[in-house]
Amino acid sequence: MDPRIYNVDINIIACVHSFNCLSGGEEGEEWGIGGSGEMVWHIKADLTRFKTLTTAPRSVVCVGRVTWDGIKDRVDRKGDKRFWVVLTRTPSAYSNEEDVEYISSFNDVYDISRREGVGVVWVIGGRKVWKECFSLITPDKVFLTKIMRSDPTLEIHSKTDCYATFMKDILDRSYDLHFVEDMYEGAFYYKNLVYYSS
Numbered sequence: 107m108d109p110r111i112y113n114v115d116i117n118i119i120a121c122v123h124s125f126n127c128l129s130g131g132e133e134g135e136e137w138g139i140g141g142s143g144e145m146v147w148h149i150k151a152d153l154t155r156f157k158t159l160t161t162a163p164r165s166v167v168c169v170g171r172v173t174w175d176g177i178k179d180r181v182d183r184k185g186d187k188r189f190w191v192v193l194t195r196t197p198s199a200y201s202n203e204e205d206v207e208y209i210s211s212f213n214d215v216y217d218i219s220r221r222e223g224v225g226v227v228w229v230i231g232g233r234k235v236w237k238e239c240f241s242l243i244t245p246d247k248v249f250l251t252k253i254m255r256s257d258p259t260l261e262i263h264s265k266t267d268c269y270a271t272f273m274k275d276i277l278d279r280s281y282d283l284h285f286v287e288d289m290y291e292g293a294f295y296y297k298n299l300v301y302y303s304s
């Protein structure tokens with residue numbers, strides 16, 4: 107049973123960044139999400155956009171424990187008041203903080219969101235967390251950023267597959283493309299795509 111049926115007041119949005127690991131065409135290439143915790147691109151406008159989207163209105167941000175380990179010392183947790191929910195099989199091994207809670211079931215995000223008075227949950231990965239989320243529900247929206255190189259000499263490594271073999275099928279089957287924006291910054295050409303569940 108889709109838990110969203112009982113949780114119509116909470117909007118779930120999946121946020122996925124996928125980069126083209128090979129130079130060349132936009133489709134039919136290999137799309138990665140990163141595999142060892144490192145950021146393989148740095149696009150300032152994209153970081154600003156993510157922060158704006160997740161802070162106004164204030165949101166719950168659901169993240170896998172592996173991804174959280176990689177970003178927790180880098181995110182601005184003082185000013186923006188986002189509430190971070192970290193999915194792990196062993197929440198008792200961690201100490202909750204004022205703005206961070208460890209959970210073992212994705213369904214707990216609904217109760218936490220209500221308790222925090224928040225109507226939007228962003229599911230920001232990594233791959234295991236998206237898989238868990240999409241196995242339980244069809245998120246209301248997917249914000250997909252597809253990153254390509256405008257500088258072909260730029261090396262991009264680390265291609266944990268995601269978009270190509272997992273997300274693309276889901277989007278084709280269950281979503282309509284609602285918004286497209288072409289963006290450039292430095293060595294990158296990228297597209298902001300927003301899908302609504304059909």
Ligand SMILES: NC(=O)c1ccc[n+]([C@@H]2O[C@H](COP(=O)([O-])OP(=O)(O)OC[C@H]3O[C@@H](n4cnc5c(N)ncnc54)[C@H](OP(=O)(O)O)[C@@H]3O)[C@@H](O)[C@H]2O)c1
Pocket residue numbers: 121122123124138139140141142143144145169170171172173174176193194195196209210211212230231232233234235236238
């Ligand atoms: N391109 C992007 O948009 C993007 C976004 C986020 C992350 N990433 C990248 O993705 C990589 C990490 O992805 P990942 O798939 O390895 O890890 P992840 O999804 O970030 O975290 C996996 C962990 O989440 C917990 N977990 C997952 N499913 C669960 C479930 N059903 N119940 C309870 N706990 C569960 C487990 O934690 P425990 O081991 O503690 O039990 C598991 O080890 C990193 O390289 C990161 O940089 C990319």
